[in-house]
Structure formats: C-alpha cells, structure tokens
Amino acid sequence: AQSVSQHNHHVILSEAASLELGCNYSYGGTVNLFWYVQYPGQHLQLLLKYFSGDPLVKGIKGFEAEFIKSKFSFNLRKPSVQWSDTAEYFCAVSPTDSWGKLQFGAGTQVVVTP
Amino acid sequence: GAGVSQTPSNKVTEKGKYVELRCDPISGHTALYWYRQSLGQGPEFLIYFQGTGAADDSGLPNDRFFAVRPEGSVSTLKIQRTERGDSAVYLCASSSLAGANTGELFFGEGSRLTVL
Numbered sequence: 001a002q003s004v005s006q007h008n009h010h011v012i013l014s015e016a017a018s019l020e021l022g023c024n025y026s027y028g029g030t031v032n033l034f035w036y037v038q039y040p041g042q043h044l045q046l047l048l049k050y051f052s053g054d055p056l057v058k059g060i061k062g063f064e065a066e067f068i069k070s071k072f073s074f075n076l077r078k079p080s081v082q083w084s085d086t087a088e089y090f091c092a093v094s095p096t097d098s099w100g101k102l103q104f105g106a107g108t109q110v111v112v113t114p
Numbered sequence: 115g116a117g118v119s120q121t122p123s124n125k126v127t128e129k130g131k132y133v134e135l136r137c138d139p140i141s142g143h144t145a146l147y148w149y150r151q152s153l154g155q156g157p158e159f160l161i162y163f164q165g166t167g168a169a170d171d172s173g174l175p176n177d178r179f180f181a182v183r184p185e186g187s188v189s190t191l192k193i194q195r196t197e198r199g200d201s202a203v204y205l206c207a208s209s210s211l212a213g214a215n216t217g218e219l220f221f222g223e224g225s226r227l228t229v230l
C-alpha cells in the first residue's frame with residue numbers, strides 16, 4: 001500500500017537550534033516529492049520540491065531537503081530556526097505522471113520558542 | 115482576489131442534509147483540485163479537474179460526493195446525505211499549465227464542514 005510517514009507529530013525547539021524532520025514513503029514507481037508548510041492562520045504553501053536531478057534541493061526561507069532513493073526518504077532540514085518557523089509541515093509524494101495528485105503525511109507541528 | 119477563494123469558510127449542518135462548497139481558483143489556472151483534511155491528518159486527494167472535465171475522481175469516497183466545474187473556472191463540491199464522518203476541512207487548490215514544472219499547487223484556506 002502507498003503511504004507517507006512523518007516521524008514526529010510534534011517538535012518543540014528553541015530559536016537558533018537546528019531542525020530535521022523525517023519523511024519516508026512507500027510508493028510503487030517513480031515519484032515527485034514535496035514539503036508543504038502551513039503557518040498559523042494561513043493556507044498551505046509549497047516549501048520545496050524534488051522532481052529529478054540533484055537530490056539536495058533548496059527551498060524558501062533557508063530550508064533544504066535531501067532525497068535518498070535507497071532509503072525512500074526525503075528529510076527536511078534547516079540549520080538555524082527562527083520563531084517565525086513555527087508552523088505545521090507536511091511531506092507529500094505524487095506519481096510523476098500526475099504531479100498534483102499529492103499523498104500527504106500526517107504532518108509535524110513545529111513550535112519554536114524565543 | 116489574488117488567491118484561491120473558498121466559500122463558505124465554515125458550514126455547520128445536520129446529518130442527512132445536502133451541502134455545497136465553492137472554490138474560485140486563481141484566474142487563468144486550468145487545473146483545480148479538491149482535498150479533504152480530517153483532524154490530525156494530512157490532506158487527502160478527492161478529485162482533479164483539467165478545464166471543465168474531471169480528469170481523476172478516484173479519491174471521492176463514495177457516490178454521495180460529486181464535483182463540477184462547468185465553465186472551467188469555479189468549482190462546486192456537492193455532498194448529499196451528509197454523515198458525521200464527512201466533518202473535515204475541504205481544501206481547494208489550483209495550478210497553471212506551468213505547474214508541471216514548478217510543482218506548485220496554490221491552496222485556499224478551506225471550508226470547514228461540521229456535520230452534527
């Protein structure tokens with residue numbers, strides 16, 4: 001069965017700490033990979049994506065993610081978080097022939113304390 | 115407006131009633147998606163329109179759910195004989211033809227449906 005698993009449901013950390021959110025997927029065939037973010041009171045927005053090429057992708061606001069095909073993983077990282085990074089983060093995958101048909105993980109709520 | 119607009123933002127209804135949820139995508143966006151997000155879960159794909167036609171409705175849970183996009187712009191998600199399990203936030207997203215390269219869906223803020 002196809003699935004997307006996010007390792008942590010809730011993360012609390014202090015400003016300037018490093019953040020890493022785990023994402024593993026189970027999917028037949030080649031996939032596109034995404035991280036979406038939802039800031040408090042706002043709509044979902046794209047943080048970064050991987051379609052092909054360099055497995056280390058950089059997104060907005062200093063975030064990056066690494067696709068490791070052998071581990072079926074697409075972990076999100078940020079070296080030094082800010083209070084404004086408080087949000088819910090969703091990992092998602094889609095088939096390459098239907099890129100907008102996303103299957104999301106359950107999300108990770110990240111709280112950054114000042 | 116500049117973004118995806120969804121109405122109503124909140125809808126409370128009684129079990130068995132009929133509900134319509136509306137999505138107004140970003141002007142010029144040809145692709146439109148409906149997702150459903152239950153409490154504590156990520157969004158779940160329901161249906162995808164390319165223009166006026168439903169290109170993929172494999173995510174609709176049963177025949178009580180139906181969606182239309184008659185003129186290739188505004189879409190309406192229709193739920194008949196609502197059940198308590200239909201309570202969720204219904205999200206609409208749109209993308210342009212360039213979306214296949216940018217990989218970006220633009221989401222609305224959602225319509226929160228509560229079935230009592």
